[in-house]
Structures are given as C-alpha cells and as structure tokens.
Amino acid sequence: xxxxxxxxxxxxxxxxxxxxxxxxxxxxxxxxxxxxxxxxxxxxxxxxxxxxxxxxxxxxxxxxxxxxxxxxxxxxxxxxxxxxxxxxxxxxxxxxxxxxxxxxxxxxxxxxxxxxxxxxxxxxxxxxxxxxxxxxxxxxxxxxxxx
Amino acid sequence: xxxxxxxxxxxxxxxxxxxxxxxxxxxxxxxxxxxxxxxxxxxxxxxxxxxxxxxxxxxxxxxxxxxxxxxxxxxxxxxxxxxxxxxxxxxxxxxxxxxxxxxxxxxxxxxxxxxxxxxxxxxxxxxxxxxxxxxxxxxxxxxxxxx
Numbered sequence: 001x002x003x004x005x006x007x008x009x010x011x012x013x014x015x016x017x018x019x020x021x022x023x024x025x026x027x028x029x030x031x032x033x034x035x036x037x038x039x040x041x042x043x044x045x046x047x048x049x050x051x052x053x054x055x056x057x058x059x060x061x062x063x064x065x066x067x068x069x070x071x072x073x074x075x076x077x078x079x080x081x082x083x084x085x086x087x088x089x090x091x092x093x094x095x096x097x098x099x100x101x102x103x104x105x106x107x108x109x110x111x112x113x114x115x116x117x118x119x120x121x122x123x124x125x126x127x128x129x130x131x132x133x134x135x136x137x138x139x140x141x142x143x144x145x146x147x
Numbered sequence: 148x149x150x151x152x153x154x155x156x157x158x159x160x161x162x163x164x165x166x167x168x169x170x171x172x173x174x175x176x177x178x179x180x181x182x183x184x185x186x187x188x189x190x191x192x193x194x195x196x197x198x199x200x201x202x203x204x205x206x207x208x209x210x211x212x213x214x215x216x217x218x219x220x221x222x223x224x225x226x227x228x229x230x231x232x233x234x235x236x237x238x239x240x241x242x243x244x245x246x247x248x249x250x251x252x253x254x255x256x257x258x259x260x261x262x263x264x265x266x267x268x269x270x271x272x273x274x275x276x277x278x279x280x281x282x283x284x285x286x287x288x289x290x291x292x293x294x
Contacts, residue, residue, distance in 0.1 A: 001149070001236075002149055003148050003149075003237070004235065006234050006235065011212055038212065040212040040213060041213070041224045041225035042224050042229035043227065044284060044285050045227045046188065046284070047164060047227070047284020047285055048227065048286075050184055051226075052239070054235070076261065077187065077265075079198075080190065080191035080192045080270050081183060081270065087185060088201070088265060089154065089209070090150070092239065099185040117148075118238055119237065120233055122239075122283065122285070123228065124283075126283075134196050134271070134272075135194065136194070136195060136196075136272050137194025137270060145218035
C-alpha cells in the first residue's frame with residue numbers, strides 16, 4: 001500500500017540530538033500544516049484538547065529487529081520499543097491542540113524533527129488511550145510517569 | 148512511501164456490522180500473527196500489559212473530507228473522527244496483551260475485521276496515551292468514558 005503525506009509538521013528540532021524522547025517532556029510548540037486539498041477535513045478538530053498525529057520517521061532508514069534503545073543497556077525486541085527505524089516507519093504522538101488557524105494546527109508536546117511528513121490526524125479520546133493497571137515491561141523504573 | 152504488512156490480525160469479526168465501535172467495549176480475543184521474518188522483534192513485548200497496534204483499514208476505499216459518523220447526526224470534518232476511510236487508511240488500537248506464543252500475540256479489546264493487515268506494534272506506556280483535562284469536542288456526551 002502506498003501512503004501519501006497530507007501535510008508537514010514544523011518543529012524547532014533540526015536534529016535527532018535536539019529532539020525530546022517523549023512528547024510529555026516537551027513544551028515546544030509545533031505547527032502542523034495540512035495541505036490545502038485536505039484542509040476541509042479539519043473542521044471540528046478545534047473542539048478537542050488533544051489529537052493524535054501519525055507521521056513518517058523520514059530520517060530513519062534500515063531497521064534491525066533487536067535494538068539497544070535509549071535509557072537501556074540491554075538489547076530489546078524492536079516491537080517492545082518506540083525506536084524510529086521500523087519495518088513501517090510510522091510514528092505517533094498525542095499532542096495538546098492549542099488552536100487552529102485555517103489549515104494549520106498549533107500544538108504543544110511534540111517530539112519530531114522539523115519537516116516530518118504528516119499522515120493522519122485523529123481525535124484523542126480517553127476511551128482510546130487511557131488504561132488502568134498498566135505494566136510497562138523493561139521500561140519500569142526507567143521513565144517517570146506523570147500521574 | 149510504500150508500507151508492507153508485517154502480519155495479520157485474526158478476529159471474530161467478519162463484517163463491519165459485527166465490529167465494535169471502540170475497543171474498550173470489546174471482550175473479544177484476537178490473535179495477532181507476526182510473520183516469521185519479523186518475529187524476533189517481539190522479544191520483551193510480553194512485559195507490557197497493553198500494546199498499540201497499527202494496521203490498515205483494508206476494506207475501506209475512497210474517502211470524503213466531511214463525514215457523518217456513527218453516533219452523530221451532523222456532518223463532521225474527517226480528522227475530527229475515527230472514520231476508517233481516510234487519505235491514509237491507517238488505524239490504531241490500544242489492546243490488552245494476554246500472552247505471547249512465539250510469533251503470535253493474544254490480545255483483548257480489539258475492534259478490527261478479521262484478516263486486517265498489521266503494520267506495527269508499539270509498547271503502550273501511560274506517558275504516551277494518558278492525558279488529564281481532556282475535552283472531546285463533538286463526542287462530548289455521546290460516548291461513555293470508563294473512568
């Protein structure tokens with residue numbers, strides 16, 4: 001299946017070393033530009049406090065099925081990580097929607113490189129994302145959980 | 148960019164009318180088959196209670212930028228909905244991981260059609276998904292929030 005960018009994400013991050021690891025750590029404001037031909041689909045997005053962005057990890061290339069992720073000494077299975085180099089290089093982030101100006105969404109809490117190709121926008125609803133009694137495997141004790 | 152299935156999701160749902168609207172309503176068990184060539188990447192997934200599945204809405208075809216979603220009388224912008232027919236027909240679900248048997252993950256809370264092509268598996272961590280003070284726009288009052 002062929003996928004096509006529907007827009008572009010503009011962020012302050014020009015290189016991987018600038019980029020926060022997880023979006024909740026980032027206060028950076030991004031502008032999510034949706035190309036004019038898709039802009040009609042943005043109606044009603046402004047009622048949501050958070051949205052999900054799907055995008056391409058456009059600067060990743062070949063992948064390995066076992067990786068040594070950031071924060072970790074041991075090699076781990078790729079699908080137990082958020083490592084960007086993957087068989088399908090698709091990333092997702094939940095971000096706060098600050099406002100919409102026509103075909104541009106201003107968002108907070110972004111963690112991607114400037115110029116990242118946008119694939120989709122979905123509304124964030126707690127039914128989708130929030131879960132109780134969560135275990136986080138090898139990440140236990142390695143990341144701060146905000147709640 | 149070309150995307151390639153890395154596996155297939157087997158569910159009890161043979162038609163759209165069978166399929167639950169949101170995964171938290173579903174107790175159905177699915178088996179998420181990862182093709183042998185990618186199976187190595189599943190190491191360490193079993194430590195996570197929940198995973199995120201990315202997949203193709205393979206029975207959707209042409210999209211419209213304004214849609215009349217389920218639960219709603221009014222037309223809404225496509226990107227303010229989870230409607231499956233989209234410019235890039237990529238869906239995502241957070242599901243409970245019950246167990247792994249080699250290259251197959253058994254999951255609960257799935258809402259996709261049998262035979263859905265799998266694109267990616269990512270670990271679910273609350274840092275990613277859980278957000279406080281959420282507004283859900285036109286969906287307010289239309290869906291039950293479990294917490």
